[in-house]
């Protein structure tokens with residue numbers, strides 16, 4: 647998996663940006679996955695999110711269920727062990743998670759208001775640092791997503807800012823995940839054999855921070871599962887289904903999974919970026935091949951979210 651220094655996309659000259667975009671384009675066409683350094687996100691900010699994530703998942707179940715995702719019309723909050731199904735051949739995954747997104751106001755009610763995507767987050771009581779750190783990190787990752795979008799645009803022969811206007815009111819979901827050691831789970835025989843089942847992500851771009859545990863695997867073109875070893879300070883980036891549709895499958899949404907790792911807990915922090923809900927995912931102007939029925943970002947995402955939670 648290529649390791650790409652993306653600092654040029656955050657303020658480099660034209661040639662440096664073009665070279666970086668070329669590497670990103672190659673990676674998106676081949677593996678649909680790449681790792682990045684030079685991303686500009688402060689390591690202390692990420693470490694701070696890891697710390698409060700551990701605090702949150704250590705809360706009693708009742709406290710976590712007080713902010714259950716199933717109470718939120720916008721899929722925000724906590725989902726418990728086996729709460730999310732990634733591979734429908736199995737039941738829910740042996741992981742728990744917590745999601746936030748941008749707190750954009752629901753515009754005029756009805757069509758175009760996206761009441762199932764826009765609205766407030768849920769926050770656990772008495773954890774102001776948790777809220778602050780996740781919010782700050784979420785902002786930093788939105789910025790990074792916009793920087794990487796310059797690379798995507800250049801790699802697709804589009805104006806550098808092509809995607810930016812499509813990402814100014816995005817559905818930008820920050821998730822913290824905890825994979826507990828299976829030995830600590832009641833009735834481990836009821837669990838699927840993986841940590842996170844084989845799946846493709848729904849959106850445009852995913853930016854993942856994994857801890858040092860390992861376990862992430864990506865499927866190559868021959869069908870083999872390839873380990874993505876954790877690299878301190880680097881993020882794993884991957885293309886989701888919407889970007890694959892947008893590019894007529896030129897950029898690949900690649901299947902990936904997490905195998906169980908023991909002993910100990912595994913934590914990871916994915917950030918899922920989806921264009922503004924109204925943005926039409928149709929063949930890109932520089933490409934033009936009609937490979938998929940056009941759909942809006944919001945409609946596509948809602949269709950996928952509706953099937954995700956047990």
Ligand SMILES: O=C(O)CCC(=O)C(=O)O
Pocket residue numbers: 823842847854856862902903904914915916
């Ligand atoms: O936990 C991980 O490392 C990956 C999780 C993942 O692929 C996802 O949540 O979409």
Ligand SMILES: [Fe+2]
Pocket residue numbers: 845846847852902
């Ligand atoms: Fe994923």
